[in-house]
Structures are given as C-alpha cells and as structure tokens.
Amino acid sequence: MQPASDPKLLARLSRLELRAKTAVEGLTAGRHLSPQKGSGTAFAEHRPYTPGDEPRRLDWRILARTDRHVVRDFEEETDLTVHLVVDASESMSFGSLEWSKFAYATWVAAALGWLATRQSDTAGLAVVAAGKIQTYLPPHTGERNWMHMVEILEAARPAGSGDPGESLLLAAGRMERRGLVVWISDCFGDPDKAARAAARVRHAGHDLLVLRVLDPAEIDFPYGRTTRFQPLELGERLTLEPRAVRKAYLEEFEIHGVALRRGLRASGAEFQRLPTDQPLQVALVEYLARRAARLRRSGR
Numbered sequence: 310m311q312p313a314s315d316p317k318l319l320a321r322l323s324r325l326e327l328r329a330k331t332a333v334e335g336l337t338a339g340r341h342l343s344p345q346k347g348s349g350t351a352f353a354e355h356r357p358y359t360p361g362d363e364p365r366r367l368d369w370r371i372l373a374r375t376d377r378h379v380v381r382d383f384e385e386e387t388d389l390t391v392h393l394v395v396d397a398s399e400s401m402s403f404g405s406l407e408w409s410k411f412a413y414a415t416w417v418a419a420a421l422g423w424l425a426t427r428q429s430d431t432a433g434l435a436v437v438a439a440g441k442i443q444t445y446l447p448p449h450t451g452e453r454n455w456m457h458m459v460e461i462l463e464a465a466r467p468a469g470s471g472d473p474g475e476s477l478l479l480a481a482g483r484m485e486r487r488g489l490v491v492w493i494s495d496c497f498g499d500p501d502k503a504a505r506a507a508a509r510v511r512h513a514g515h516d517l518l519v520l521r522v523l524d525p526a527e528i529d530f531p532y533g534r535t536t537r538f539q540p541l542e543l544g545e546r547l548t549l550e551p552r553a554v555r556k557a558y559l560e561e562f563e564i565h566g567v568a569l570r571r572g573l574r575a576s577g578a579e580f581q582r583l584p585t586d587q588p589l590q591v592a593l594v595e596y597l598a599r600r601a602a603r604l605r606r607s608g609r
Contacts, residue, residue, distance in 0.1 A: 390488030439469025504572025
C-alpha cells in the first residue's frame with residue numbers, strides 16, 4: 310500500500326493544502342511541554358512541602374502511607390512558536406524526479422505548518438533567496454494563518470543566487486519571539502557561513518532544525534553518458550563524461566556535507582538530510598517523533 314506521505318502520491322495531488330493534510334494523515338496532535346513547573350496536567354515530580362504551597366497539591370496518598378508532606382509538581386503546557394524558513398534560491402529548482410527540491414520543500418513546510426495549526430501552536434513563514442526575504446508571514450495561530458502560508462508557498466518560485474546562510478540570517482532578524490526555527494534548504498553554500506548563521510540563531514535563544522533537501526541525483530550522481538550540465542546559479546555550462554568525474558564529485562560532495570553537519574551541530578543545531586524520493590513519513594515525521602522523545606528524556 311502506498312504511504313500517504315509518498316512523494317509520488319503527493320505529486321499527483323493538485324493542491325498544496327491537500328498534499329500537506331495527506332502527508333500528516335493519521336498523526337496524533339499533541340501539546341508541547343515547557344521546562345517550567347506549574348499547575349498544568351502532566352506530572353513532573355514530587356518535592357518536599359514548603360510553607361506557601363497550596364494544600365491541594367499535597368500528595369495525600371504518600372502522606373497517609375509515610376507521614377511525609379510532599380507536593381506534586383506538574384509540567385506547564387505552553388504553545389510553541391515555529392518559524393519556517395524556506396530556501397527559494399535557483400538551485401532549489403533542480404529535480405531529476407517528477408518534482409523539484411523546491412516542490413518537496415513546500416510540502417515539508419506546509420505539512421509542518423499544518424501540524425502546528427492542529428496543535429494550536431503559532432507558525433510563521435519566511436521564503437528567502439538571493440540574500441533577501443521574498444515573502445514574510447509573521448507567526449500566528451489558526452487555520453486562516455495556515456491557508457495564507459499555503460498561498461505564499463504555492464505562489465513562490467525559485468530565483469536568484471546567493472549563499473543560503475546569509476538568507477537564514479535575514480529571516481532570523483525578523484523573528485521577535487523565541488521558538489523553533491526550521492530551515493529547509495539544499496544548503497549549497499559555504500559551510501562556514503551556514504555554521505555562523507546557525508550560531509547566531511541559537512544565540513538569539515531559538516532551537517534550530519536544519520532540513521537539508523537533496524535530489525537523489527545530487528547524492529548518487531547516476532549519470533552514465535556524456536552530459537551537458539547547466540549551472541542553476543553561478544558558473545559556466547559544462548559538457549562532461551560523468552564516469553570520469555563521478556569519483557571526484559562524490560568526494561567533494563561528501564567533504565562539503567561533513568563540514569556542513571559538523572559546523573551546524575557544533576552550534577547546537579539539529580540536522581537531518583531529506584532525499585526528495587523519500588516519503589515524508591520516514592524522512593520527517595518519524596524523525597520529529599524521535600526528536601520529541603529525546604527532548605522529553607532530557608527534560609526540555
């Protein structure tokens with residue numbers, strides 16, 4: 310059975326709204342827990358009773374059994390602010406499949422926006438390219454806000470060149486409330502600039518999740534016959550014998566990827582590669598579930 314988040318299925322759906330809702334079909338909405346202790350509904354821990362604590366928070370079972378006065382602390386439920394940053398530089402228009410990297414990125418962004426909306430969280434969107442912000446939607450809640458986000462993503466087109474790290478910094482400058490920044494990009498730029506941008510975002514108090522969207526052809530370089538390669542941003546058109554350059558290409562690709570991951574993770578950012586032939590259920594949703602479980606275990 311074809312998964313609801315399979316890119317082949319999503320590509321056949323006519324509207325981004327439908328694609329996003331299909332991709333997250335079957336997910337259970339949840340709430341996000343802050344590290345603050347309060348009077349919410351999720352139990353956190355016991356602690357000794359101190360003068361001034363509300364008597365209703367005493368654990369009467371422990372009191373009756375042990376004659377110790379302890380109170381029950383709870384996690385305080387809070388809304389999360391999600392800042393989605395989508396790279397719309399020209400390199401994102403590449404695609405060896407029926408869909409481009411940019412199309413896949415819009416599916417991811419719309420799906421995350423829909424998840425935030427279902428959870429009553431706040432979500433905003435920045436579409437960035439060529440060192441500027443093409444469109445910015447401030448964070449808000451509600452389905453109307455999400456529909457506006459979908460309209461922006463449907464209208465956006467990849468264009469222009471520039472380092473994606475610089476575009477991330479521009480978007481971060483518009484974010485007034487601390488939250489989770491999700492940067493969706495192919496990250497084809499200077500790894501050092503990406504690391505510096507990530508460090509600035511983290512220094513501003515945000516969590517940062519970098520989702521690197523890559524086409525399978527960029528990962529595997531499967532070309533076999535003489536091919537003309539057209540640069541999408543900067544550079545000259547080249548006619549190459551792929552078998553003669555494949556090893557060098559893959560080595561450079563790996564070196565760039567290692568430097569990118571190392572720099573981003575050193576800043577405290579989370580990093581996940583998203584091949585565009587992989588269902589979102591595998592590439593995104595299951596990863597976010599593992600991330601949420603890890604944060605709960607660490608008490609965040």
